[in-house]
Amino acid sequence: MQVHAVIEEQRRLYYLDKMGIQTWVTRTSRPQDIPSRSDAGSVTEQARPPTPLDAPAGTSPVAGLDELRNVVAACTLCALHRGRTQTVFGTGNPRADWLVVGEAPGFEEDRQGEPFVGRAGQLLTKMLRAINLAREEVFIANILKCRPPDNRDPQPQEIGHCLSYLRQQIELIQPKIILAMGRIAAQTLLDTHTSIGRLRGSEHYYADTRIPVVVTYHPAYLLRSPQQKRKAWEDLQLAVRVRESCE
Numbered sequence: 001m002q003v004h005a006v007i008e009e010q011r012r013l014y015y016l017d018k019m020g021i022q023t024w025v026t027r028t029s030r031p032q033d034i035p036s037r038s039d040a041g042s043v044t045e046q047a048r049p050p051t052p053l054d055a056p057a058g059t060s061p062v063a064g065l066d067e068l069r070n071v072v073a074a075c076t077l078c079a080l081h082r083g084r085t086q087t088v089f090g091t092g093n094p095r096a097d098w099l100v101v102g103e104a105p106g107f108e109e110d111r112q113g114e115p116f117v118g119r120a121g122q123l124l125t126k127m128l129r130a131i132n133l134a135r136e137e138v139f140i141a142n143i144l145k146c147r148p149p150d151n152r153d154p155q156p157q158e159i160g161h162c163l164s165y166l167r168q169q170i171e172l173i174q175p176k177i178i179l180a181m182g183r184i185a186a187q188t189l190l191d192t193h194t195s196i197g198r199l200r201g202s203e204h205y206y207a208d209t210r211i212p213v214v215v216t217y218h219p220a221y222l223l224r225s226p227q228q229k230r231k232a233w234e235d236l237q238l239a240v241r242v243r244e245s246c247e
């Protein structure tokens with residue numbers, strides 16, 4: 001292994017350790033050990049749908065996202081606007097290859113106006129680091145842009161109102177892969193009621209595009225059920241393989 005690869009590897013093992021994943025990773029942790037898509041049995045071998053996602057004509061992602069951010073900030077489509085401190089639009093690289101989608105802002109996110117800044121967010125940052133991604137490199141958004149009271153699940157009509165914002169974010173960013181964190185994000189993005197247990201482990205597509213969606217557990221769930229972190233690590237490895245297969 002070259003020097004930079006060794007350093008990168010040490011960094012990755014450090015973050016895996018921080019995620020709470022230790023001994024069992026070492027066997028498959030070297031980059032050359034990550035199987036390619038062709039020998040990755042868990043990747044669903046679907047033909048990619050032919051329709052590419054077209055960006056709105058003449059809109060740069062930066063300008064488009066700024067404009068959309070202002071629209072979202074003024075949104076009163078559902079009752080959640082009454083309880084919010086501010087909307088949580090999303091953050092990161094407007095030209096990101098990776099779009100990470102969570103559920104909805106919590107207390108800290110509502111206070112700071114940024115997604116995934118609480119405890120779950122810290123774990124998300126470590127999960128991303130474990131696959132060599134910095135937070136700033138990806139774009140992080142939620143299904144809902146306003147905090148539901150008492151951190152309850154988003155209601156279908158709230159999702160119905162808010163989803164068009166996420167759709168527009170996806171059109172503007174044109175990510176190469178979407179990582180859906182948790183059941184609500186996965187079922188909403190894939191427009192299904194299938195359980196997260198069944199959605200994990202294979203590659204899906206967002207709407208009628210070629211954008212692959214990989215599903216994993218929500219970091220807040222992983223904080224409550226750390227024994228599931230191993231499965232989350234498998235999901236992240238799958239996502240890396242899927243992303244590499246699209247290059």
Ligand code: URA
Pocket residue numbers: 102103104105106109114115116117118120121142220
């Ligand atoms: N959980 C989420 O799904 N999103 C956030 O932004 C924070 C916690």
